[in-house]
Amino acid sequence: MIKKNNILERPHKKPILWDAFYESNNTHKPLVIFCHGYKGFKDWGAWxxxxxxxxxxxxxxxxxxFSHNGGTMEQPIDFPDLDAFAENNYSKELEDLDDLINFMLSTENPIHTEINRNHITLIGHSRGGGIATLKASKDNRITNLISWAGVSDFGKRTATSGELExxxxxxxxxxxxxRTKQMMPHNFQFYEDFKTHEKRLNIERAAKSITIPHLIIHATTDPSVKFNEAEDLHRWNPNSKLFPIPSSDHVFGASHPWKDKTLPKPLQNVVDKSIEFINH
Known part of the structure; x- marks a missing residue:
């Protein structure tokens, strides 16, 4: 069963668009929630x-x-709503993720009976890896954490630093x-929110407090988020497992749009390792 473009309405907040992939058999299945990265979206490439x-x-x-990623309910691919993108920040993304988890586990979700609420894995790619790490460190409902090419420090990101004055x-x-040749706006509120919540948004602090199974997957030649960020995450949580992907890139060989019917080999390797990790 594939249910695409479901809308989670939220009072006084922008709605969240979500997809569910599952076998409809009324058994409780482990829940896996995937968080996309910066300038990303749920329908990117091979997702x-x-x-x-x-x-x-x-x-x-x-x-x-994420509610302010620049997509709309009608056009979720790419970035038709740059006004929303300009008003995004890390705090909003954490709130989005929390609201989504709450909904998935609630009776308001018509398919909640298909979910094992005691087995929840967060997977985050790139910036989404940072968001997933922060969330997993504070939410005892999360049972596994997986980072794909995840960032280790929000303070060093392009969206947070540089030419502040x-x-x-x-x-x-x-x-x-x-890729799209759009000039993507960041309002100064992004930096202000980060500074206001800097302690809560500290990925090092979060990683050091992770006690659940934690898998870090990163390409050794990632040009966007360097492999040393994965090594930092692993050093901060020595109980984590670090799985290097040799000679690949930030998206493990995928691209947008992705026309093939199969995954590129590096991304297939990432998926296989992640499934194996959750199962064991």
Whole structure:
């Protein structure tokens, strides 16, 4: 069963668009929630094929768009709503994830009977890896944490750093999206929110407090988030497992759009390792 583009309405907040991949047999399946990264979205590249792999392995797999990622309910792919993108921040993404988890486990979710509420894995890619780590460190409902090319420090990201005086003066700064050629706006509130909640948004602090099974997967030649960030995460939580992917990139050989019917080998390796880790 694949249910795409479900809408989670939230009073006084932007709605969240989510997909579910699962076998409809009224048995309680482990829940896996996937968090996309910066300038990402749930329908990027090969993410649907990834979701199908988890479905075949017996999981209830959910992927979603963060509410301010720049997509809309009508057009979830790419970034038609740059005003929303400009108002995004890490705190909003944590709140989105919390609201989604609460909904998935609640009776308001018409398919909650398919979910094992005692077996919840968070997977985050890139920036989503940081969000998943922060969430897992504070939420005792989470039973496994997996980071794919995850970041280790929000303070060093392009969205949070650089030319602060000019950014504050202008109220907005722009980052080029190399694929869509859009100039993506970040309002200064992004930095202000980060500084206000800097302690809560400290990934090192979060990683050091993780006590659940924790898998870190990272390409050794990742040009976007360097492999040393994975080594940092592993050092901060020595009980974690670090799984290097040799000679691959930030998205493990995938791209957008992804036309093939199968996953690129590095990403298939990532998925296989993740499923094996959750099962054991």
């Amino acid at each position: 649907d094929l990834v979701a199908e792999e988890f479905l075949k392995a017996g999981f209830f797999f959910v992927k979603f768009n 000019q950014w504050k003066k202008d109220g907005v700064k722009y980052v080029l999206n190399g």
